[in-house]
Amino acid sequence: MFIDKGNLSQEETCYIVKGIDTGSIIVDIKLKYGSDSLVLNIPDSISVDIFEPNEASPLADPLAAFLNALDAMDGSAFTSGSTPKSVAIAVPDETRPLPIKLFLPVLIERILKTFPSLKVEDISIVVGGGLHPPADSAQLQRILPSSLLDGSCPCKIVCHDAKNSPMTYFGETSRGTPVEVNAAIGTADLKIVMGMIDVHQFVGFTGGSKGVAIGCASARMITANHKMLAKEGASAANIESNPVRQDLNEAGELIGVNLAINVVLDASKKPVIVLAGKPVDVMKAGAVETARIYGLKMKEPYDIVIASCGGNPKDICLYQAQKGLTPAAQACKEGGKILILAECSQGIGDDVYHDYVKQFPCPHALMKAFQSSEFRMGAHKAFLFARVTTKKEVVFHTALDEKALSECLLKKGEAQATLNQWIKELKSPRIAVLKNANSSFFSSNE
Incomplete structure (x- = not known):
């Protein structure tokens, strides 16, 4: 063998x-x-070939890397203009193993430090799962830090429902996709998305604005975007000529997602890299590392x-x-x-x-x-x-x-x-x- x-x-x-x-x-x-x-x-x-992810060194201190990523970005999401009246942070449901419990409290602390007059009650955490059923209380316990659930950090928690949540409409993409997302993030002055970058069978790679443009989108929007899955270029690891991915990028621009914070995980679900900045830039940079780790050849x-x-x-x-x-x-x-x-x-x-x-x-x-x-x-x-x-x-x-x-x-x-x-x-x-x-x-x- x-x-x-x-x-x-x-x-x-x-x-x-x-x-x-x-x-x-x-x-x-x-x-x-x-x-x-x-x-x-x-x-x-029997001849057996074992295919597994390529070597990746997990971060020795993921939290320090997270803070470094926030410090290294251009800062526009936090420092330009006046203090936002409302902030919304989109996070994924439990189907994505993002270390939300580790990162989210620090992000909230950074936001409040940057905008001292902003009240914690003006920050919304939107748990987005696209067309997945809205997160229930048991799932929230598994997803979110306890401080958000026991009242010690009284942010608003919104469990996205693609069929029933109030939506904010932003027009259509050039491909005709109606852009409408959960009003909790659609109406926020500062829109932040947290997620992980993974290969996707027809989006190319996850990450960037996808956590809002799909994770917090209406059923109508998701359907319009995903119906392009059989078009040429809609394949795993392709982002440059992928109509599904390009549509999501455009939607993110229309929505006005200010900041994406994305991680790439190794096979043991440990962070390898943390990125923060403009959604498309973050997604493209993370895609390179994801492809290096998970791209296989036969x-x-x-x-x-x-x-x-x-x-x-x-x-x-x-x-x-x-x-x-x-x-x-x-x-x-x-x-x-x-x-x-x-x-x-x-x-x-x-x-x-x-x-x-x-x-x-x-x-x-x-x-x-x-x-x-x-x-x-x-x-x-x-x-x-x-x-x-x-x-x-x-x-x-x-x-x-x-x-x-x-x-x-x-x-x-x-x-x-x-x-x-x-x-x-x-x-x-x-x-x-x-x-x-x-x-x-x-x-x-x-």
């Missing part, structure tokens, strides 16, 4: 070689699954691809886990087999997607209906699943029950048993293992 160990530390070694009673050798591969891990074993007679597609979404929160629900299918499909040959490891502790994750997909008898029927109908958010996720499952065999190892997965036109299987059967069927398959599929992409072939 050929295994590329890559940049694993001694503590993170994901495989060991051991003898068994038959005298043959197997390799144990440890992969993230939910908040824990799952171990798969493969005979050493020589040729594989017979079998085993993909871990990267554990919680990347596999928190099926809706999020779908993102791991994109690089897995890139790595898998036509007619090949893909095994996805995704716990999905919060279930399917989107009722619109679930209601749409379960209408169809098979992925082929879904593809035909989607392509001949008006674009619908939620339904687009079913399309993204189907465009892979119509060409390759996909099996999920997940906590979701078989009935729910079947309604989503997906197949459930126990990981080791599925892998054993595939190896038996294919005799000597070439196998790829993707350790952090939701954050990875294949940039080009070697």
